[in-house]
């Protein structure tokens with residue numbers, strides 16, 4: 001079974017505003033409310049691709065009720081811990097450019113934190129746990145690492161999709177997969193990373209620090225998969241970007257769905273990358289049909305590393 005864990009879910013409020021002007025009264029042309037947060041998006045993508053999962057995390061208030069109802073209507077199993085405050089609202093404005101304003105998390109107290117940690121007992125050998133998104137300010141930045149250490153005697157593959165300190169801390173617990181985007185990778189090393197060669201060098205450093213597999217997503221430039229055996233670039237076709245929110249989560253969901261089916265890293269990477277692009281080219285998240293239409297257009301290039309593959 002795949003478990004996704006979203007410590008900081010969101011109601012994503014999407015609005016389209018033609019000619020958005022800062023400091024002026026703007027009116028929306030369209031709006032839409034969707035359940036959001038990285039693990040929740042992974043669960044939604046997995047369901048669309050025909051793979052079941054259980055969504056864990058903290059939700060609360062009217063926004064939490066909305067998320068729960070939406071997930072139930074999509075036949076996604078949930079096992080959330082209820083908190084007192086409202087789950088945050090993240091505002092996404094689409095105009096000439098996309099602008100995101102993510103809200104602050106509600107307070108999580110130590111009983112609620114313990115309740116979530118106890119749920120990890122549900123996991124068995126060969127399950128997959130996806131730890132995705134930012135960490136609420138009332139929790140410690142090393143909570144992902146702590147969760148992984150609780151599972152160390154079980155053969156659970158853990159995927160970590162977060163950034164900054166939380167990601168640095170998690171590396172020591174040897175995640176199966178991490179998925180920073182290009183700017184998150186740069187942020188980890190306090191360096192602007194602009195070429196594919198640089199991405200490979202720094203992804204490799206994350207492997208040296210403990211990650212088993214690294215995918216670096218690079219928006220319209222596709223993505224890179226790096227582990228000790230290979231470095232692979234997936235080139236994506238150009239298309240009209242309708243909404244890039246959730247593209248990274250779709251990559252993770254697509255990768256896992258195909259990895260569970262075939263156990264093949266390259267096919268999983270191709271499928272994940274197609275899923276990311278299919279979401280970027282859609283108003284909502286990708287569907288199985290949009291992913292499979294793009295799949296033949298994803299070009300896979302093996303890259304020989306300096307000093308050879310290891």
Ligand SMILES: Nc1ncnc2c1ncn2[C@@H]1O[C@H](COP(=O)(O)OP(=O)(O)O)[C@@H](O)[C@H]1O
Nearest residue numbers: 181217218219220222223247248273276277280
């Ligand atoms: N403009 C785009 N054109 C084509 N594919 C895209 C575009 N933006 C994102 N994608 C796809 O989605 C994946 C994840 O996108 P990215 O923006 O890098 O992730 P994140 O949402 O985590 O920042 C990319 O690897 C790519 O496959």
Ligand SMILES: O=P(O)(O)OC[C@H]1O[C@](O)(COP(=O)(O)O)[C@@H](O)[C@@H]1O
Nearest residue numbers: 036037038090133134246247248249
């Ligand atoms: O937890 P964070 O880092 O604030 O991110 C939450 C936001 O990221 C999303 O999960 C989208 O993430 P990606 O675009 O990286 O796939 C939104 O649904 C949500 O609003």
